[in-house]
Amino acid sequence: MLTYLPPQISPPRIKLRPSISKQMIITLKEIHKTYRLSKTKTLEALKGVNLSVKRGEIFGIVGESGAGKSTLIRCINLLEIPTKGEVIVDHQNLTALSPAELRKARRKIGMIFQHFNLLQSRTVYKNIAFPLELAGLSASGISKKIDPILDLTGLADKKYHYPSQLSGGQKQRVAIARALANEPDILLSDEATSALDPETKHSILQLLKQINEQFGLTIVLITHEMSVIKEICHRLAMISDGKIVEQANVIDFFTRPETDVGKRFIHSQAIRMLPESVQARLSPQNKGTLPLVRISFLGDSAEAPLITYLVQNFSLHINILQAQFEKIRDEMIGMMLVELSGNLDDVEKGRNYLHAQGAFTEVIGYVQPIR
Amino acid sequence: MFSPFVNLIFEGTLQTIYMVLVSGVLSVLGGVPLGIVLFITRDNHILENALCNRSLGMVVNVVRAIPFIILLIVLIPLTRLIVGSSIGPTAAIVPLSIGAIPFVARIVENALLEVNPGLIEAGQAMGASPLQIICKVLLPEAMPSIIQGVTVTWISLVGYSAMAGVVGAKGLGDIAVEYGRYRNEPVILWSSIALLIMLVYVIQYVGDWLARRHTR
Numbered sequence: 001m002l003t004y005l006p007p008q009i010s011p012p013r014i015k016l017r018p019s020i021s022k023q024m025i026i027t028l029k030e031i032h033k034t035y036r037l038s039k040t041k042t043l044e045a046l047k048g049v050n051l052s053v054k055r056g057e058i059f060g061i062v063g064e065s066g067a068g069k070s071t072l073i074r075c076i077n078l079l080e081i082p083t084k085g086e087v088i089v090d091h092q093n094l095t096a097l098s099p100a101e102l103r104k105a106r107r108k109i110g111m112i113f114q115h116f117n118l119l120q121s122r123t124v125y126k127n128i129a130f131p132l133e134l135a136g137l138s139a140s141g142i143s144k145k146i147d148p149i150l151d152l153t154g155l156a157d158k159k160y161h162y163p164s165q166l167s168g169g170q171k172q173r174v175a176i177a178r179a180l181a182n183e184p185d186i187l188l189s190d191e192a193t194s195a196l197d198p199e200t201k202h203s204i205l206q207l208l209k210q211i212n213e214q215f216g217l218t219i220v221l222i223t224h225e226m227s228v229i230k231e232i233c234h235r236l237a238m239i240s241d242g243k244i245v246e247q248a249n250v251i252d253f254f255t256r257p258e259t260d261v262g263k264r265f266i267h268s269q270a271i272r273m274l275p276e277s278v279q280a281r282l283s284p285q286n287k288g289t290l291p292l293v294r295i296s297f298l299g300d301s302a303e304a305p306l307i308t309y310l311v312q313n314f315s316l317h318i319n320i321l322q323a324q325f326e327k328i329r330d331e332m333i334g335m336m337l338v339e340l341s342g343n344l345d346d347v348e349k350g351r352n353y354l355h356a357q358g359a360f361t362e363v364i365g366y367v368q369p370i371r
Numbered sequence: 372m373f374s375p376f377v378n379l380i381f382e383g384t385l386q387t388i389y390m391v392l393v394s395g396v397l398s399v400l401g402g403v404p405l406g407i408v409l410f411i412t413r414d415n416h417i418l419e420n421a422l423c424n425r426s427l428g429m430v431v432n433v434v435r436a437i438p439f440i441i442l443l444i445v446l447i448p449l450t451r452l453i454v455g456s457s458i459g460p461t462a463a464i465v466p467l468s469i470g471a472i473p474f475v476a477r478i479v480e481n482a483l484l485e486v487n488p489g490l491i492e493a494g495q496a497m498g499a500s501p502l503q504i505i506c507k508v509l510l511p512e513a514m515p516s517i518i519q520g521v522t523v524t525w526i527s528l529v530g531y532s533a534m535a536g537v538v539g540a541k542g543l544g545d546i547a548v549e550y551g552r553y554r555n556e557p558v559i560l561w562s563s564i565a566l567l568i569m570l571v572y573v574i575q576y577v578g579d580w581l582a583r584r585h586t587r
Contacts, residue, residue: 077496106498117493120587121511131497133507162587182497 025218026053031085033071045071047242058212058219060233068242069222077109110179114191116171118163125159128177153177169200189221205231230328255296256360267364270294273322281368289366290339297334301358314350316342386460387542390532394467395525402475410483417501431473439531442470443538463540478520482513514585522578526571
């Protein structure tokens with residue numbers, strides 16, 4: 001039995017949408033944030049975070065609760081003031097601004113929250129008018145701006161309702177409308193879909209995606225759910241224990257992870273999908289066992305009958321353990337976990353063939369065959 | 372017999388209304404800003420200032436700890452200084468207001484504490500100044516509880532104004548004690564009690580109505 005696998009050949013990388021510029025709109029440099037809990041106790045929430053967000057992209061920061069993502073997103077508009085480090089937004093060092101200058105800069109950074117944070121005493125219209133009032137706009141100037149935003153967010157018929165009369169999804173739409181009223185360059189989203197049911201979550205994410213595409217608005221969101229990242233983000237950062245442990249293009253991350261952290265995450269997700277009986281026979285080392293290969297198919301390769309071709313032309317035995325299609329942003333991606341067996345030459349040729357077709361293969365473990 | 376009785380009660384009612392109204396308005400004018408300052412200077416609030424918060428908090432606690440009847444007597448020199456006399460409804464307004472201001476301040480502080488902190492954060496994120504946060508976020512959002520708290524204060528002021536009768540403040544409370552207790556005239560006693568009850572009902576009704584109008 002042959003278990004040798006040839007070195008991996010990289011398929012061409014996926015390019016970002018052309019509307020995303022190379023120019024950075026947000027740069028965080030060596031951000032530290034330490035909270036004083038008591039006289040003797042401190043909590044280091046952020047431990048030297050470096051992050052850059054490009055103008056026009058949707059950038060997702062994912063991490064478990066307590067990882068520091070909430071603190072991190074609040075450092076972008078300085079709701080949390082970093083203990084150390086610089087926050088550069090649109091070529092302006094926010095950490096060096098006076099309070100009045102900071103307030104002006106914040107008007108160009110919209111923010112939405114998990115629990116919406118709408119003013120209960122104001123109608124939908126008045127809530128959206130709020131940031132414009134703060135900026136000193138006249139009543140007529142305000143009303144001219146709000147109607148198009150109401151249409152965009154699908155709230156035209158809710159104009160004079162109070163937040164208590166709205167559903168969660170509608171409340172978040174009001175919050176989005178409010179965040180857009182000042183025509184910001186950046187929208188920060190703090191777990192904005194975490195309190196919503198799956199269907200509403202989807203519609204809010206689609207709204208964010210639409211706003212990003214229509215206005216080129218840069219969106220930075222934090223979430224604990226990978227599904228949110230998969231649905232709308234161009235790039236992602238993983239945060240763990242106050243540090244950024246991975247930054248990658250989202251499609252690359254899910255099809256061909258490069259860092260150890262990324263690989264561990266993707267592999268453990270793949271393995272979790274396997275039946276328990278297979279998981280029991282799995283080991284990370286090769287002890288005369290069959291390689292468990294994760295194949296990801298991208299674009300056209302996702303729809304071509306590649307496995308059939310593989311079996312017919314390379315006399316490989318392929319045992320498909322798991323297969324699925326997944327949509328990442330607008331891209332269809334096929335993922336498959338297979339046991340491969342055959343002679344060395346054929347395995348190598350087979351993998352080369354797959355790589356040439358734009359698929360990506362990777363050994364994620366070895367399976368003890370059933371005797 | 373009938374006419375002096377009516378005149379007496381009518382005059383007493385007006386005096387009570389005058390005392391409650393003026394000291395009620397003064398307690399709001401003094402208590403609301405004080406309550407706001409107590410709130411915003413707390414730790415981790417928009418204008419955190421421990422020294423200011425502690426010292427104001429202490430003053431408020433001291434005044435609230437003094438029983439009203441004692442406050443009335445203690446404040447006699449101050450009342451003389453401000454009003455020129457320590458007797459009569461106008462003189463009673465000084466201790467009534469000073470006693471009620473800390474009460475309103477705590478009520479306002481507690482009402483503001485109940486405002487969702489996320490709203491302050493949202494306001495800051497939109498570039499609101501501390502003053503804008505107070506006027507456009509905190510006060511409108513806390514309005515129903517502030518109105519309810521002020522209603523309670525005004526009702527207490529009706530009771531305290533009766534107590535102020537002891538130092539010659541006149542009003543319905545004074546009439547009830549004077550005529551009911553010392554001259555044994557139950558009709559006057561019960562009439563003044565009935566009017567006090569009506570006054571309390573009116574205040575409660577108006578307070579509830581205003582609070583309801585602000586509740587969303």
